[in-house]
Amino acid sequence: MTVNDYKKRFLNQLPAFYDETERLNLFYMAMEFVLNYSKADVVLNGNESVLVENQQEIDEVFNRLQDNEPIQYITQQANFFGYDFKVSPATLIPRPETEELVDWVLNEMKKQPQKNWRVLDIGTGTGCIPITIKKEFPLAEVFAMDISTEALNIAKQNAENLNASVTFIEQNILSTKQLDSYDIIISNPPYVRNLEKAEISENVLQHEPHLALFVDDNDPLIFYRKITQLAQKSLTENGLLFFEINQYLGNEMHEMVSEYFKTIELKKDFIQNDRMMKCSVIR
Ligand SMILES: C[S@@+](CC[C@H](N)C(=O)[O-])C[C@H]1O[C@@H](n2cnc3c(N)ncnc32)[C@H](O)[C@@H]1O
Structure with missing residues (x-):
């Protein structure tokens, strides 16, 4: 041949x-x-x-x-924000929407380029969010949490391969009582309801980790509510909370978050779906 x-x-x-x-x-x-x-x-x-x-x-x-296996799992590689990340069946393949979220975070950080930002990413998967932030903002002190040991092993390899110093924490956010103090908290938690499974392509359903994707139909905001409550207490003055969100739950998210944060901005992704949210602490 x-x-x-x-x-x-x-x-x-x-x-x-x-x-x-x-x-x-x-x-x-x-x-x-x-x-x-x-x-x-x-x-x-x-x-x-x-x-x-x-x-x-x-x-x-x-x-x-x-x-129908995603090519990224075959080559064990995915590009995110111009960086090559290792992926495995234990990690979600990083998505372009998440690049847009990171771009939004970085634009906020650029407003104070000399600040020693303390940043936490919750549900880090490959580590694409915190590692990119550390690469783009070497002065930042960056932390990343996940419940999955296998995902964290991949994230640690990515941090090493890309020469980015990130502190990884193995922890279940749902049973976390409080967080340390951070200037920025970011999360792209599981947010797909089981009722949306019919819309998910077969290769995602068959190959990507369900732990990273799905939430109970009866409480789809479980991660967001918990993270919002923890963030409200742990963010510093002028601190920021960023979420990637389920496109169908923008209004519900806004209502839930407005109990805890006064300034909330909802943003659409490149295909015009409600996809990102920024919440600001105003004390
Ligand atoms: C949607 S994926 C996001 C992965 C990565 N941040 C990205 O954007 O590509 C959600 C991540 O949350 C993690 N996760 C699920 N349940 C969790 C929990 N209870 N506590 C902490 N992390 C959790 C999963 O292992 C997965 O890596």
Whole structure:
């Protein structure tokens, strides 16, 4: 098999749930992952025969894609804010909406660039939020919490690989009595209701950790309420609380949070869904 033969195979034989652009992208990603080839290398070496051991690896990628496994779990890598993060089945694949949330946080931090910000991320997964903040704001003191030992192991590897000093805390936020003092608290907690499962794509349902995604239909704001109560007591003067939220629960979130915070801003994501919230402490 040559590189071009694989291109034909990806384009013609991947299942119909991938559109043509996705098939081509997946082919390039597979070539980069197995052969370390850029797009230019693929074009230049299109007629080259692929070594048997590499053929086996490409076949495995192809088979896992046929099973609808996200490419990020196959390559064990996802890009977030320009940084490469390791992912595993214990971690959510970082999403572009979360990049927008981080961008919002960073813009607030840039208003006081010399401040020694103390920042906490709750439900950190790969560590994409705190590690990006530390990379962009080296002066900040950054902390990150998760209940999952496996996720924290990945987050710690990411912090090491990206040379970012972050303090990781293994803790269940729902049984946390109080938090230390922070200037900024961020969270993208589990927020998908079981009743929304029908809207979730099959590859997410089958492969991403349900611990990271789902909440009980009867109490979908359980994480937000607990974090809001803790944050109200632990944020410093002018402290900020940022959430990524369920697009359908913007109004409910606003109502719940307004019991604790006076200044609340709701923001839409790039596809115009209510997706982020900023709450400010005014004492
Ligand atoms: C939606 S994921 C967000 C992951 C990451 N922050 C991101 O944005 O890609 C939610 C995270 O919360 C963690 N989590 C779930 N229940 C938790 C709990 N009771 N206490 C702390 N973390 C929890 C999950 O392990 C998961 O990593």
